Amino acid sequence: MGDRSTRLLWPILGLPAMVWIALFFLVPLYVVLCVAFGTSDPVFRTAIPIWNPLEWQFAQVQVVWERLFGADNFYLPVVLRTIVYVVLAVCGCLLIAFPVAYFTARFAGRFRGLVLALLIAPFIISYMMRMLAWINLLQPDGLVNSIITLGGLLPLEVNWLSGKPYVVVMGLVYGYIPYMLLPLFVALDRISPSLLEAARDLGAGGVSTFRRVILPMSIPGIVAGTLLVSLPMMGDYFTSDMLSKSPKTTMIGNLINLSIVSPGQAGQAGALLILVLLVLLVPMVWYTRSNARAEVRS
Amino acid sequence: MTVSAAPAEAILDSSRSPRRRALRGTPGAKAYGLATITAVYLLWSLLPVAITVLFSFNEGRSRSTWQGFSLRWYTWDPTGSIINDESLRVALLHTFVLAVLATLITVPLGVLFALALDRWRGRIPAGANFLALITFVIPEIALAIGLLFMVTYLATPFGLGTWAQVIGLVTYQLAYPIVICRARLLTIGAHYEEAARDLGASALGAVRRVILPMLFPAILVSAILVFADVLDDFVLVRYLSSDASTETTSMRIYATARAAPSPALNAMATVILAVSILTIVVGWLLFRRWARRQGEKADMGSLASTL
Numbered sequence: 001m002g003d004r005s006t007r008l009l010w011p012i013l014g015l016p017a018m019v020w021i022a023l024f025f026l027v028p029l030y031v032v033l034c035v036a037f038g039t040s041d042p043v044f045r046t047a048i049p050i051w052n053p054l055e056w057q058f059a060q061v062q063v064v065w066e067r068l069f070g071a072d073n074f075y076l077p078v079v080l081r082t083i084v085y086v087v088l089a090v091c092g093c094l095l096i097a098f099p100v101a102y103f104t105a106r107f108a109g110r111f112r113g114l115v116l117a118l119l120i121a122p123f124i125i126s127y128m129m130r131m132l133a134w135i136n137l138l139q140p141d142g143l144v145n146s147i148i149t150l151g152g153l154l155p156l157e158v159n160w161l162s163g164k165p166y167v168v169v170m171g172l173v174y175g176y177i178p179y180m181l182l183p184l185f186v187a188l189d190r191i192s193p194s195l196l197e198a199a200r201d202l203g204a205g206g207v208s209t210f211r212r213v214i215l216p217m218s219i220p221g222i223v224a225g226t227l228l229v230s231l232p233m234m235g236d237y238f239t240s241d242m243l244s245k246s247p248k249t250t251m252i253g254n255l256i257n258l259s260i261v262s263p264g265q266a267g268q269a270g271a272l273l274i275l276v277l278l279v280l281l282v283p284m285v286w287y288t289r290s291n292a293r294a295e296v297r298s
Numbered sequence: 299m300t301v302s303a304a305p306a307e308a309i310l311d312s313s314r315s316p317r318r319r320a321l322r323g324t325p326g327a328k329a330y331g332l333a334t335i336t337a338v339y340l341l342w343s344l345l346p347v348a349i350t351v352l353f354s355f356n357e358g359r360s361r362s363t364w365q366g367f368s369l370r371w372y373t374w375d376p377t378g379s380i381i382n383d384e385s386l387r388v389a390l391l392h393t394f395v396l397a398v399l400a401t402l403i404t405v406p407l408g409v410l411f412a413l414a415l416d417r418w419r420g421r422i423p424a425g426a427n428f429l430a431l432i433t434f435v436i437p438e439i440a441l442a443i444g445l446l447f448m449v450t451y452l453a454t455p456f457g458l459g460t461w462a463q464v465i466g467l468v469t470y471q472l473a474y475p476i477v478i479c480r481a482r483l484l485t486i487g488a489h490y491e492e493a494a495r496d497l498g499a500s501a502l503g504a505v506r507r508v509i510l511p512m513l514f515p516a517i518l519v520s521a522i523l524v525f526a527d528v529l530d531d532f533v534l535v536r537y538l539s540s541d542a543s544t545e546t547t548s549m550r551i552y553a554t555a556r557a558a559p560s561p562a563l564n565a566m567a568t569v570i571l572a573v574s575i576l577t578i579v580v581g582w583l584l585f586r587r588w589a590r591r592q593g594e595k596a597d598m599g600s601l602a603s604t605l
Contacts (some may be wrong), residue, residue, distance in 0.1 A: 008499040011423075013505075014414025016406045017472065018426045024469045025433055025451075027446025035447050049451045068441070100339045103332035118340050124574040125347055126530035128551040129567035133346035135555050136353065136361045136564070138476045141534070143349065143362050161556070174343070233438030238532060238552060245556060256439060260537065266447065273443055281436070 009225060036060055036270030045264030056169075060267035064275065075272075076253060082251040085165070086233045089172035093180040093229050094222065096173070101184035102214075106193070110139040119185070124176045131242040134171060135161065138243070163246025172233055179232075180225035187221025188214070227287045252276060327566045351571070354564035361561055369563040378562050381495065385542065386550060386566050393546040393570065395460070396535065397528040400467040403519045407468070408475025413505060415476070427476070434473035441470055442537040450536070458541035466534040471527060475520035484511075484517035514588050522581040525576045 006176065008062035034049035037056035041048055050056055067075040100119070108115045137144050149156045160167050191214060199209040237253030256276070259269035324424075331599050355371070358365035371379050373406060380386045411430070415423050433441065445466045449458055456462065490512065494504035532548040539545060 009501050009505075010414045010418035012414075013410045014418060014423060014426070016475075017411035017414075017587040018422075018471065021429050021433070022428060024465050025429060025441070028441065028448045031447045031452055032444045033442075034333075035451060047393060047451070049447075054592070096335075096339055098360065099332050103329070103336045107329040107332060108336075115336065115340075116567070118344065122343055126527050126548060126551075126567060126574075128530070128532055128555075129350065130347060132551050132555050132563060132567055133350040134557070136350055136402065139362070139559075141360075141362055143383065144466055146362060161571045177343075231435055232437055235438070235533075237440035242552065242555060253439060256443070258373055260443060260446070267449075268444060269449065273440055273459070277440055282528070284432060284435045287435055288428060291431065292428065 014115050032270045032273060035267055036274050038267060040264065041268055046268040047264075060079045060271045061274075062266055064271040067102075068275075078250050079257055081165075081249070081253060082234065082253075085169055085172065085249075086230050087232060088169050089176070090180075090226055090230050092169065092173040093177045093225070095181040097177055097184050097225065098218075101181055101188050105137060105185055105188040105191075116185070119178070119181050127175055128238070128242075130175060131171065132175065136240060138167065163244045165249055166204070167243050168249045171238070171239045175239055176233060177237075179245060183224035183228065184218065184221040187218045187224075191217050195231065224287070226286040227283055231280060231284065234280060249297035300585050312515065330424055339497075340412050347571075351568045353559055354568045356561050359560060361559065361564065365553070371560070372569075375562070378560055380562055380566050384561060385545065386547075386562055388543060389545045389547045389550045390566060391570060392460075392544060392572070393529060394469060396463055396531075396546065397525050399460075399464045400471060400528045401525045403464065404471045404524050405517060406467045407519065408472050409479050409517055411472075412419040412476050412479035412483060415480060416572055416596050417518050429474050431468060434477075438470060440534040442466060442534045444539045445469075445534075457540065458538055459544050462538040462540075463535045463544060466538050467528050469529060470531075470534060471524045474523050474527075475517070478520045478523075479513060479516045483508055486512050515585055518581055518585055518588075522577055529574055 027132070031049065033053075034051055034056075035047050037053075037058065037060070038047055038049040039057055039059065042045060064075070067073060068079065069076065104112065104115045104119065136142060139145075140157065140159060140161075142160075144160065148154070148158070190193050195213060195217075196209055199213045204212065235253045236254070237251060237257040238252050240249045240254055241257075256269050256272050259272060261263040353361045353364075355367050356365055357368040357370060373379055373381055376382055382391060411426075412569075414429055445462065449456055449462050465588070486509065490508050491504045494508045499507065530548065531546070532552065535544075535546045536549050536552070539549065543566065547570050551563055551567060554560075
């Protein structure tokens with residue numbers, strides 16, 4: 001084998017995946033643009049994509065824009081609600097995951113392997129199964145109701161699955177918290193115990209050590225966890241569908257999903273999706289680049 | 299600064315320090331508080347699933363009142379069990395078919411790409427790597443809608459169904475083998491390959507006979523992750539399915555958990571969970587066999603360190 005063929009070997013090995021990514025990642029995203037900036041058939045209301053970017057029209061985007069910020073802005077409350085739910089769910093994830101990850105990293109001792117395995121376990125349990133678990137528990141004749149009514153003695157029965165915002169937020173926390181736990185654990189595990197000892201030797205109390213040593217050093221984990229948790233939540237529609245099924249808890253993901261499954265709204269679904277992606281673009285690119293840089297450094 | 303910091307840390311690190319021994323011996327009240335939080339979290343996280351599994355073995359139709367142990371919802375119920383209810387049986391089978399197909403395509407594609415990235419420098423591979431990593435963080439719904447539109451408006455002869463689902467899943471999972479194998483290649487380094495080349499192996503021969511065998515744990519871990527993740531997929535497979543014959547278990551749960559629930563749904567979810575666990579066990583056994591042959595340490599830690 002000559003030098004030439006050796007040099008060519010690497011591009012040849014990489015080619016299949018690159019073709020795959022171009023065909024099945026870039027092209028689909030481009031088709032979304034063409035549908036969103038296309039028109040629709042006046043009779044059948046099916047979307048007609050416009051393939052040439054120079055001829056793109058903005059009717060669909062305008063419809064979505066009107067619903068967001070125009071006179072009839074019935075999308076706006078949904079967007080605001082999504083932001084509130086995601087912020088609450090991320091805070092919930094952080095508040096629960098931080099002490100758990102900290103305990104696992106520092107104090108778990110000989111149970112460390114076991115605790116870590118149990119923290120990872122939700123990853124292999126299907127999301128839908130975990131939602132099913134809560135439906136079983138929270139249904140009108142479920143275990144939660146039979147416990148709080150002491151088996152039907154007290155009139156405290158709650159219809160949990162009928163548009164309760166806190167149930168949806170709880171579902172989001174439950175569903176996504178593993179993605180917060182792992183990066184936090186990795187960041188906290190890297191803090192050398194001798195640093196904490198040094199802080200104490202230098203006169204820092206517990207609160208001060210936490211605020212000035214542990215917290216700053218766990219920031220990469222907090223940021224990574226927050227992104228990994230919040231990005232999928234922005235497109236999530238099934239958590240709300242499973243645990244509430246009420247228009248009172250509609251999220252952006254539900255709007256997109258409804259436009260997809262109802263006929264004649266493909267263009268609006270595309271436009272809405274593009275708006276969401278535009279907002280998420282900065283955090284997505286930032287996260288990917290910082291990961292690539294960390295890889296180079298190691 | 300760095301010069302003086304290193305020995306200072308070494309002194310603090312030595313277990314001769316009585317302070318440190320004291321810290322290690324008595325975890326203190328703070329640790330008990332944290333332990334309680336962790337225990338409560340683990341209960342909250344896993345108990346609901348355990349209850350779901352438990353009620354898949356319920357004799358009756360209830361999913362909250364225990365009526366005795368039975369395999370009714372797995373086998374003998376004439377219409378409702380996962381064997382006799384056609385929609386559940388089809389969904390289970392289709393889920394496994396998708397997981398196998400997607401894994402068989404994703405892993406080789408990703409491994410080859412990781413090998414290429416390890417040696418090939420420049421803007422093109424860097425850009426491709428960036429795109430592959432973006433598929434990892436982009437909301438799944440974006441990829442699902444993109445492929446749905448592509449099939450409906452551009453590649454019309456292909457149509458939705460199994461292959462559309464497989465293509466979507468492979469695209470979404472491709473980042474796993476790439477990231478995992480690249481990390482492993484970085485720790486392997488270039489020495490082994492150079493030695494093989496010095497001994498007369500061709501570049502391809504060195505990859506095939508030296509690098510690929512050393513990459514085995516990384517390939518194994520990515521295959522397990524892809525397989526288990528595809529079993530759970532919902533968003534992509536739902537938008538890209540054509541009809542009832544390409545429904546998966548997650549779609550069945552989504553469609554019927556609220557409308558027409560029965561313990562058979564719990565049974566179906568339990569089967570998927572069991573297969574996920576089985577996959578990990580089989581992967582672990584394969585790793586142990588590999589490690590023994592290589593004369594390496596075969597414990598969980600060394601498998602995890604390939605990540």
